Amino acid sequence: MKIEMYSDVASPFCYLAHRRLGQALAILGDPADIEIVHRPYQLEPNQPDGPVPLRESMAVRYGCDQYEELTFSLLSVGRDDGIDFRLDRAQAVNTLQAHRLLAFTGDKYGHQTQVELKTHLFAAYFTDGADLSDHGQLAELAGRAGVDPADASHYLTSDHGVEQIRGEIVLARTMVSAVPTVVAGPVRLSGAQPVSCYLDLLRNRP
Numbered sequence: 001m002k003i004e005m006y007s008d009v010a011s012p013f014c015y016l017a018h019r020r021l022g023q024a025l026a027i028l029g030d031p032a033d034i035e036i037v038h039r040p041y042q043l044e045p046n047q048p049d050g051p052v053p054l055r056e057s058m059a060v061r062y063g064c065d066q067y068e069e070l071t072f073s074l075l076s077v078g079r080d081d082g083i084d085f086r087l088d089r090a091q092a093v094n095t096l097q098a099h100r101l102l103a104f105t106g107d108k109y110g111h112q113t114q115v116e117l118k119t120h121l122f123a124a125y126f127t128d129g130a131d132l133s134d135h136g137q138l139a140e141l142a143g144r145a146g147v148d149p150a151d152a153s154h155y156l157t158s159d160h161g162v163e164q165i166r167g168e169i170v171l172a173r174t175m176v177s178a179v180p181t182v183v184a185g186p187v188r189l190s191g192a193q194p195v196s197c198y199l200d201l202l203r204n205r206p
Contacts, residue, residue, distance in 0.1 A: 001033060001034050001035070001184060001185075001205040002035045002037060002184070003021075003034060003035070003036050003037070003182060003183070003184045003201075004037050004038075004039050004182070004183045004184075005017070005018065005021070005036060005037070005038050005039065005180060005181070005182050005183075006039045006040075006041045006172055006175070006176045006179050006180065006181045006182075006183070007038065007039075007041060007118075007179045007180045007181075008040075008041050008042055008043045008095055008179055009095050009098050009099075009118070009121045009122055009125055009132060010043060010044070010047075010092065010093075010095050010125060010132075011043055011179055011180070012074050012078075012085060012087075012126060013179075013180060013191065013192045014122075014179055014180040014192075015083060015122040015126055016077065016078075016081055016083070016180075016192035017180035017182065017191070017192040017193065018118060018119065018122060018180070019081050019082065019083060019122075020081065020192065020193065020194065020195045020198055021036070021182065021198045022115075022119070023081075023195050023198075024195050024198035024199045024201075024202055025198075025202065027195070027199060028199070028202055028203070031202070033205075034202065034205070035111055036111060036112075036114075036115050037106065037111050037114070038102055038106065038111075038114055038115070038118050039168065039172055040099035040102070040103065040165055040168050040169050040172060041169060041172045041173070041176070041179045042094075042095055042096065042099070042169050043179070044092075044094070045094075045096075045169065046094075047092060047093065047094040047095070048093075048094060049093065049094045049097075049133045050093070050133065051091035051092065051093050051131045051133065051134075052091065052092045052093075053090075053091065053092070054087055054090035054091060054092045055067060055087065055088060055090075056092075057092035058070070058087075058092075070087075071085075071087050071088075074087065083126070083127075084126075084127045085126050085127070086126065086127050086128075086129065087126070089127070089128065089129030090125060090126055090129055091125075091129055091130070091131050091132075093131060093132050093133040094133055095132060095133075096162075096165060096166070096169075097132065097133055097135065097138060097156060098121055098132045098133075098138060099165050099169070100155075100156065100161050100162065100165050101117070101138050101142060101152060101155070101156060102114055102117060102118060102121070103161060103164070103165055103168075104152070104155050104160075104161060105117050105142065105145070105147055105152075108147075108151075109146065109147055113145055113146050113147065116145040116146060117141065117142060117145035117147065119145075120141045120144050120145050121141060124137070124141055135153060135156040135157055136153070138152065138156060139152040139153040139156065176188075176190070177190075178190055178191070180192060182198070182201070184201055184205070187201060189201065
């Protein structure tokens with residue numbers, strides 16, 4: 001069974017969905033017949049490449065009051081899911097390079113390694129304040145997931161896959177209206193669903 005997750009590494013709700021789907025898989029003993037494939041999506045495709053404090057970016061977009069409310073809510077929800085949200089550290093960047101690296105990893109190293117890399121990217125963005133537009137930091141994170149850092153660095157400094165990923169992101173916007181969205185055949189689950197919902201999906205697989 002192939003499960004496709006449309007998400008962006010800059011979305012805290014995508015991080016929650018990623019974590020909860022992983023928890024559901026762990027409860028079932030990580031069944032070998034289930035393959036998770038991450039599909040690219042960008043919430044802010046026009047975000048500049050260089051890092052900007054997420055607090056500033058969100059305050060401009062939503063206003064300071066809404067940023068504070070979101071921060072308070074995520075801290076509470078994150079604790080329940082074992083996620084340490086540090087939005088005061090987070091750096092808003094264009095996530096295109098991260099999506100390129102994820103696609104490269106899935107194609108060359110397999111989708112299990114891709115899932116591992118996605119976990120590291122989320123933690124780096126939301127907890128460590130990493131700059132996910134920086135090739136060096138991305139290559140280091142790839143190494144933690146089992147990718148050869150030199151291999152990742154060589155790919156990122158080339159222009160391979162740039163237009164392909166941009167095309168996939170445009171296509172994703174015609175296929176899903178919001179992220180996170182999990183697609184398994186005819187079934188679609190949008191939003192960060194409870195672990196129980198992902199368990200039902202996995203248990204009822206063909």
